[in-house]
Amino acid sequence: MAQVEKRESSAPAPAPLEWEYAPAPEARDVVQLEERYGLFVGGEIVQPQTGEWFASISPSTEETLFEVALAGEADVDGAVGAARDAYENGWSGLAPSERAKYLFRIARILQERSRELAVAESLDGGKPIRESRDVDIPLAAAHFFYYAGWADKLEYAFPNRTPEPLGVAAQIIPWNFPLLMLAWKIAPALACGNTVVLKPAETTPLTAMIFADVCRQAELPPGVVNLVTGDGTTGAHLVRHDGIDKLAFTGSTEVGKLIMRELAGRDVRLTLELGGKAANIVFDDAALDQAVEGIVNGIYFNQGHVCCAGSRLLVQESIYEPLLEKLKRRLSTLRVGDPLDKNTDVGAINSKAQLEKIRELVASGEDEGAEIFQPECELPERGYWFVPTLFTNVAQSYRIAQEEIFGPVLSVLTFRTPEEAIEKANNTPYGLSAGVWTEKGSRILWMVERLRAGVVWANTFNRFDPTSPFGGYRESGFGREGGRHGLEPYLRLE
Amino acid sequence: MPDYTRRVAKAPALVGGFVLPSGPRLPRVGSVDAVALEERAATLAKRSIKRESKVQALRLAVRMMDLTTLEGQDTPGKVAALCSKAIRPDPVDRSVPSVAAVCVYPSLAGVAKERLAGSGVRVASVATAFPSGQSPVEIKIAETRAVVELGADEVDMVIDRGAFLSGRYAKVYDEIVRVKEVCGDAHLKVILETGELGTYDNVRRASLIAIAAGADFIKTSTGKINPAATLPVTLCMMEVVRDVYAETGRMVGIKPAGGIRVSKQAVQYLVVLYETLGREWMTPDLFRFGASSLLNDVLMQLRKEKTGLYQSGDYFTID
Numbered sequence: 001m002a003q004v005e006k007r008e009s010s011a012p013a014p015a016p017l018e019w020e021y022a023p024a025p026e027a028r029d030v031v032q033l034e035e036r037y038g039l040f041v042g043g044e045i046v047q048p049q050t051g052e053w054f055a056s057i058s059p060s061t062e063e064t065l066f067e068v069a070l071a072g073e074a075d076v077d078g079a080v081g082a083a084r085d086a087y088e089n090g091w092s093g094l095a096p097s098e099r100a101k102y103l104f105r106i107a108r109i110l111q112e113r114s115r116e117l118a119v120a121e122s123l124d125g126g127k128p129i130r131e132s133r134d135v136d137i138p139l140a141a142a143h144f145f146y147y148a149g150w151a152d153k154l155e156y157a158f159p160n161r162t163p164e165p166l167g168v169a170a171q172i173i174p175w176n177f178p179l180l181m182l183a184w185k186i187a188p189a190l191a192c193g194n195t196v197v198l199k200p201a202e203t204t205p206l207t208a209m210i211f212a213d214v215c216r217q218a219e220l221p222p223g224v225v226n227l228v229t230g231d232g233t234t235g236a237h238l239v240r241h242d243g244i245d246k247l248a249f250t251g252s253t254e255v256g257k258l259i260m261r262e263l264a265g266r267d268v269r270l271t272l273e274l275g276g277k278a279a280n281i282v283f284d285d286a287a288l289d290q291a292v293e294g295i296v297n298g299i300y301f302n303q304g305h306v307c308c309a310g311s312r313l314l315v316q317e318s319i320y321e322p323l324l325e326k327l328k329r330r331l332s333t334l335r336v337g338d339p340l341d342k343n344t345d346v347g348a349i350n351s352k353a354q355l356e357k358i359r360e361l362v363a364s365g366e367d368e369g370a371e372i373f374q375p376e377c378e379l380p381e382r383g384y385w386f387v388p389t390l391f392t393n394v395a396q397s398y399r400i401a402q403e404e405i406f407g408p409v410l411s412v413l414t415f416r417t418p419e420e421a422i423e424k425a426n427n428t429p430y431g432l433s434a435g436v437w438t439e440k441g442s443r444i445l446w447m448v449e450r451l452r453a454g455v456v457w458a459n460t461f462n463r464f465d466p467t468s469p470f471g472g473y474r475e476s477g478f479g480r481e482g483g484r485h486g487l488e489p490y491l492r493l494e
Numbered sequence: 495m496p497d498y499t500r501r502v503a504k505a506p507a508l509v510g511g512f513v514l515p516s517g518p519r520l521p522r523v524g525s526v527d528a529v530a531l532e533e534r535a536a537t538l539a540k541r542s543i544k545r546e547s548k549v550q551a552l553r554l555a556v557r558m559m560d561l562t563t564l565e566g567q568d569t570p571g572k573v574a575a576l577c578s579k580a581i582r583p584d585p586v587d588r589s590v591p592s593v594a595a596v597c598v599y600p601s602l603a604g605v606a607k608e609r610l611a612g613s614g615v616r617v618a619s620v621a622t623a624f625p626s627g628q629s630p631v632e633i634k635i636a637e638t639r640a641v642v643e644l645g646a647d648e649v650d651m652v653i654d655r656g657a658f659l660s661g662r663y664a665k666v667y668d669e670i671v672r673v674k675e676v677c678g679d680a681h682l683k684v685i686l687e688t689g690e691l692g693t694y695d696n697v698r699r700a701s702l703i704a705i706a707a708g709a710d711f712i713k714t715s716t717g718k719i720n721p722a723a724t725l726p727v728t729l730c731m732m733e734v735v736r737d738v739y740a741e742t743g744r745m746v747g748i749k750p751a752g753g754i755r756v757s758k759q760a761v762q763y764l765v766v767l768y769e770t771l772g773r774e775w776m777t778p779d780l781f782r783f784g785a786s787s788l789l790n791d792v793l794m795q796l797r798k799e800k801t802g803l804y805q806s807g808d809y810f811t812i813d
Contacts, residue, residue, distance in 0.1 A: 017554050017776040019768055024542035130540065289733045290530035325740065333769050342542040439525050459527050 021335075024342040026129045030116045036067045037205065039075055039229060040212035042082035043222025049074040054231070056205060059126035060339050060348040060383040068205045071228040076197070076237040079226040083168040083195040084243055086223030092165050092193050096152035103148030103191060105218040110141040110183075113214065117179060117207055122339040124206035125178055126348030126384070127302050129340050139464055140183035143482075146466035147187035150487060154192065157484050161493040165193030166269060167245035169490060170238045174251045175201035175350050176305040176406075182208055184481045185248055186225060192490035194246065197226045199238055203351045205229045236262075244268055246490065250307070253404075253430075253475050271479025271489045273307065273471055275404040276432030278453065279425035280310030280461060281415075284319045286437035290459070292326045295410070298435060298461035300334060300346055300388050304408040305354070307476075308433035310461050312401060313412045314421050320414050327390065332375035334388050346408060349384040358386050358407035365391050365400035370411070396427060404430070418443065422450045431473030435461045454480075503747040503780050504681060505674070505708045523702060524737070526694035526730055535726040538769060539762045548761065549799050552792050555760040556583060556590060558778045560618055560749065562597040562786050564625075564717060570605045572813075573598055577609035579813040584793050586809075587800070593789065594778040595648055599624070600641045607645035618648035618683070622673060625687070625716035627652040631669055639676045649673070650683045652716060653700060655690045663703055670707035683711035683749055683782075688727045689719040697727055701734040711747035713784065722752025723784075725762060732770040745774070751784025757795040760788060 036053060038045040048069035055064045071079070091099070110117065114137045121132040154163040169189045173181035178200060189196050200208035208227050215225050228234055232255075239247060239262050246269040249259055253274040263270055280298050282291050298310030315323055339347035349355040366372055370391040379385040386407055394401050394411040401411045415421040425434055434453040436444050444458045454472040457463060464470065469485035471477060479489045543551060561580045563572060577596055584590040595616040596606050603619040610617055619641040623629035638649055651673050657665040674682050684704035688697050704712050712731055715722035728750040735746045750763060760783060767775055775781055790810045798804050 015777070016773050017550060018773065019550060019764075019776060020547060021541065021543060022545045022547040024544050130537075134540075285525070287525045287527035287530070290527035290534070293530055293534050322740070342540070439527075460530065 021343050023338070025338065026119055026122075026340045026342055028119060028123065028340065031120045031123065033066050037069065037209040037229070039069050039071055039079065040209070040215070040225070040227040041075070041079045041223075042085070042226070043216065043220075045212065046078075048072065049078070054202075056124060056203065058123055058383075059203075059350055060380070062382050062384075065124060065206070068209070068229045071199075071230040071234045071237075073237045076228055076234065076241055077243075079197045079228050080168060080170070080238075080241050080243040082223035083197050083226050086221055087165075087167055087195040090221055091195050091224050094193075096154065096193070099190060099193065100148045100151035102218055102220050103144050103151060103187060106214060106220070107141045107144035107148060109214045109217055110137065110144060113210070114138070114141070117210060119340065120206045120210055121179060122347065125175060125204045126339050126350055128344040128347040129342055130344065131302060136177055136180045139466070140179045143180075143183040143187045143466045147191035147486075150188075150484075151191040154487065154491065157487055158491070158493055163192070163487075163491040163493055166490060166492055167194060168243060169194045169196050169246040169248060170241065170244040171196060171198040171248045172235050172238065172251065173198065173200060174307075175204040176302060176307070178204040179207040179211065181250055182211060184486075185250075188481070188486045189246075189248075189490050190224065192487055194490050195224050195226075197228060197238060197244070199228050199230065199235050202231045239263070242266075246270075248479070248489065249273070256477060269489065271471075271481075272477035273479070273481065274432075274475060274477040275406075276307050276309070276430045276472065276476050277312060277402065277404050277428045278308055278310045278430075278433040278435065279312045279314050279421075279451075280435040281314045281421050281425060281437065281447070282316060282319070282323060283418075283436075283438035283440070283443065284316040285439045287439065287459070288319065288323060288326060291437040292323070292330050294435065294437060294459070294461045295327060296330055296334070299410045300408050301462050303346055303349055303386070305350055305406055306462060308455060308462065308470075309406075310433070310435050311405060311410060312425075313410055314415050314424055315412060316421075317414045317416055324392065324412065328373055328375070331373070331388050331390060332377075334375065334377075336377050336385065336387065337380060346388055349386050349407065352384055354406065355384040355386060358405055358409065361400055361403060361405045361407075362389060362409055365394070365398060365409075365411070368395075368398045368400075370394045370398060370400060396424060402428065418446065422447065426450075426452045429475040432476035433457065503710045503745055505710050505744070505746075523699055526698050526733075528694050531694055531730055532726045535729045535766060538729075538766045539725055541762075541765045543761050543765065545799075549796065551761045551764045552757055552796050552799075553591060554776065555757070555764065555783060555792055556593055556789065558782050559593040559789055560595045560597045560751070560782045560784045561593045561789060562717070562751070562784050564597065564599055564620060568599060568602055570602065573602045573605045574609050575813040577606055577615070579789070579811060580610070580615045581613045583789055584796070585811070587797065590793065590796060594782055597650060597784065600637060600644070603641050603644040603646045616647040617645060618650055619644070619646035620650045620652075620716075622651040622669075624650070624652050624685075625718040627654045628656065631672065634669065635672055635676055638673050642676065642678055642680050646680055648681045648683060649677050650685055650713060652685045652687060653704065655687055658691070658696070658700055663699075666700070667703050667707045670704055670709065674708035681710040682708065683713045683747075684709035685713045685716055685751075686731075687716055687719055688714045688723075689721045694727070694730045697730050698734055701731050702738075705734070705738055705746050709746065711749050711782065713749040713751055715750075715752040715784075717752035717784065723750035723754055725766060728763060729766050729770060732767065736771055739771075745780060747780040747782065748775075749782040749784055754783055754785050755787050756791045757788075760792060
C-alpha cells in the first residue's frame with residue numbers, strides 16, 4: 001500500500017468556513033469625467049447664459065465629481081428654439097425609415113458603451129453596478145431598439161388613422177433611473193418624428209451628458225435632442241415656455257399637480273408619471289421563497305427609489321409568520337455598500353435631501369407604533385446610506401402605509417380574504433402598480449380585474465420591458481410609456 | 495472512525511421513518527416558481543468572488559468533494575489510483591487538503607476501503623440498483639447491506655423515479671425508510687435524479703419525502719442523466735432543507751452531482767449555499783460535490799492563485 005499521510009483521529013472537526021467576499025470593485029477609469037458639463041443645444045455643447053454652474057456629487061462618497069451648467073430662461077429658450085428649428089427644417093420631414101436608422105444607431109452605441117454608462121450611473125446616482133449593468137443600461141438600449149422598429153410602421157400601430165408628430169416635446173425626468181427614463185422619453189418621441197428638449201434630474205445629469213456624446217457619435221441632426229441641466233427653476237422655465245407642444249413629466253405627485261395647473265388652458269399635450277404606494281399581495285398558496293425574492297426586489301431594488309416599488313406588503317394571515325421569518329432572514333443577507341462593488345445589492349441613497357425624508361418618515365412610523373426591523377449591517381462612514389428596513393404592526397392609517405417613502409422601507413400589513421386584500425390595496429390615492437403572488441391562475445385574473453393600478457405583476461415584481469405599457473391611475477398620473485401605447489402621447493391622430 | 499464523522503448530518507433511523515411535525519404550518523409541501531427560482535440562481539451566479547475569498551472557497555470545495563468513478567470499466571487499479579489522489583490531491587502542494595470521500599460502485603467498495611484506511615477520506619458506495627433503481631426492493635436492501643458490510647461509510651441510494659412519477663409516493667418513502675434501517679452507522683444520501691423529475695415542484699416534493707424518510711443528504715443526480723446538477727435545482731433543494739431546519743431544527747446535507755466540472759461553477763454553488771443556508775452549511779458535513787474532473791480544475795486554480803501562473807494540464811495527475 002502506498003505511503004499515505006494519516007490524519008490524526010483526534011484532530012478536531014473542521015469548523016464551518018467563515019467566509020467574507022473580497023471587494024470586487026468595477027474599474028472607474030472607463031468613465032472619463034470632465035470638470036464641467038455644459039448644455040447640449042443644437043448639437044453643440046454650450047456654456048450657460050446664466051454663467052452659473054452647480055456641483056454634482058457622488059452620494060456614496062460625497063465627493064464632488066464635476067460641475068454642471070444651470071440653465072436659465074434664455075438657455076431653455078435657446079434649446080426650445082433649436083428643437084423647433086430641427087423639427088421644421090428636417091426631422092419631421094425625414095423619411096420614417098431614416099429616423100429609424102438613427103434610433104437603431106443610438107441603441108447600438110448604448111450597447112457598445114454600456115460599461116462606461118453603467119459605471120457612470122452608479123458613480124453619479126449611487127445605485128449598485130449590478131443593477132445599472134444588468135437592468136438600467138440594457139433596458140435603455142432595448143427601448144431605442146424597440147421604438148426604432150415602430151418609426152416607419154406608425155400607420156400599422158393606429159389603423160385607419162393618420163399619425164402626425166406633435167412638434168417639440170419637453171421632457172423632465174427623475175433621478176432614480178437617469179438613463180432609462182431618458183430612453184423612455186426620447187425613444188418614442190423621436191420615433192414619432194418629434195424633437196426633444198429634455199431636462200435631466202438635478203442630482204444625476206452624468207449619463208445624460210454622455211448621451212449627448214452618443215447623439216453626436218450617431219450623427220443625429222443638430223437640435224433633434226437638446227439637454228438642459230439645472231434644478232426645479234430650469235424645469236419651470238421649460239414648462240412655461242410657449243414654444244412646446246408636448247410635456248412629459250416623471251417625478252413627484254406634488255410637482256405633477258403644479259405642472260397640470262400651469263398647463264391648464266394651454267394647447268400642450270401632457271403625460272404624467274408620478275408617485276405610487278404599491279401593494280404587493282401574497283396569498284397563502286404562493287411559492288414562498290420566490291415570493292420573498294419578489295418582495296425584496298419590489299422594495300429594495302434601487303434602494304426603493306422606484307415609483308412603482310412594492311412598498312406595502314399585504315400578507316395573508318395564515319402564512320404571516322413563516323413569510324416574515326423568511327423575509328427577515330433574507331434581509332440580513334442583503335449586501336449594502338459601495339455601489340461600484342459587483343456584489344453590492346443595495347447602494348447609496350441618491351441625495352442628502354432624500355435621506356432626510358426617509359429618516360423623517362421612518363421616525364414617524366416608530367412614533368405611531370409600528371415595529372421596526374433592520375438587519376445588522378455595517379455602513380460606510382461617508383456617503384448617504386439607509387439600512388433596509390421593514391415595519392410590522394402597521395395600520396392602514398399610519399403615514400408609512402399612506403405616503404410614498406421612496407426609500408428601502410417596507411410596511412407589512414395582513415389580510416384574511418381576497419376581498420379584504422383588494423380593499424386594502426386600493427385604499428390609497430395612488431394607482432401605479434401592484435403585485436399578486438399565488439399559484440392559482442384564476443385568482444390572479446380575479447385580482448387584476450379589481451386592482452386599481454396601471455401595472456399588475458403576477459408572481460414577479462419590478463419587471464420592465466419596452467413592449468409593455470407602463471403608467472398610472474389617479475394620483476399616479478396618466479398616459480402610458482412603453483409598447484404601442486407609448487407612441488400615442490407623441491402623435492396627433494387624425 | 496475519526497471523531498470528525500460523528501458530526502456529519504445524521505438522521506435517526508426510525509421504524510416507520512422520520513416523522514415530520516404536524517404543527518399548524520404543516521403539512522405544507524409548498525410550491526416553487528420556476529422563473530423566479532432560476533432568476534435568483536442566475537443573480538447569485540454573478541457574484542464576483544476574488545482573491546482570498548476565492549482561495550478559501552476552492553480549498554473548501556476540495557474538502558467537500560466526493561471524488562467519483564462510476565463506470566462499467568472501473569477496475570481495482572483505477573479505484574486505487576483515485577484513492578491516492580483523494581488523499582493527496584496535489585503531490586506538489588501538500589497544503590491542499592484531502593477530499594471528503596471516494597464514491598464507487600458496490601463491487602469496488604472493498605478496494606476503496608482498503609486503500610483509504612486511516613486516511614480520513616470516507617468510502618461512499620452507490621447502492622439500490624444504481625442508477626435506475628428498477629429492481630425489487632429486497633435486492634436493493636440486500637445490496638445496501640452488502641456495501642455496509644464491505645465498509646462503506648456512506649451509501650448513495652437512488653429513489654424509484656418510476657414510482658414517484660406515477661404518484662406512488664408511499665413506495666418511494668417506504669424504500670428509503672427500509673434502506674435507512676440497514677445503513678446502520680453509514681450515512682444515507684438519497685439521489686433524486688432531478689433530471690428525470692421534470693419540475694421543480696416535483697424536486698421539492700421528492701426532497702421532502704426523502705428527508706422525511708430519513709435521508710442524511712439529498713443528492714441531485716446519478717450523473718448518468720442529462721441534465722445532472724444545475725444551480726437552480728440545487729437552490730430548490732436548499733430551500734427545502736432550509737424549511738425543514740426552520741420547522742424541526744434538523745440539518746440535512748445537500749450534494750449536487752454531475753456536470754460540475756470547473757472551479758467557477760464550484761464557487762457559484764458555494765455562493766448559493768452561503769446565501770441560502772448560511773455559514774453553518776459551509777462544511778463537508780453538510781455539503782458535498784459529486785465530481786471527478788472538477789478536482790484538477792480546482793487544483794489548477796489554486797496553483798494559479800499561489801504562483802500567479804496557469805500551468806498546463808500535464809502538471810496535474812490524471813487518475
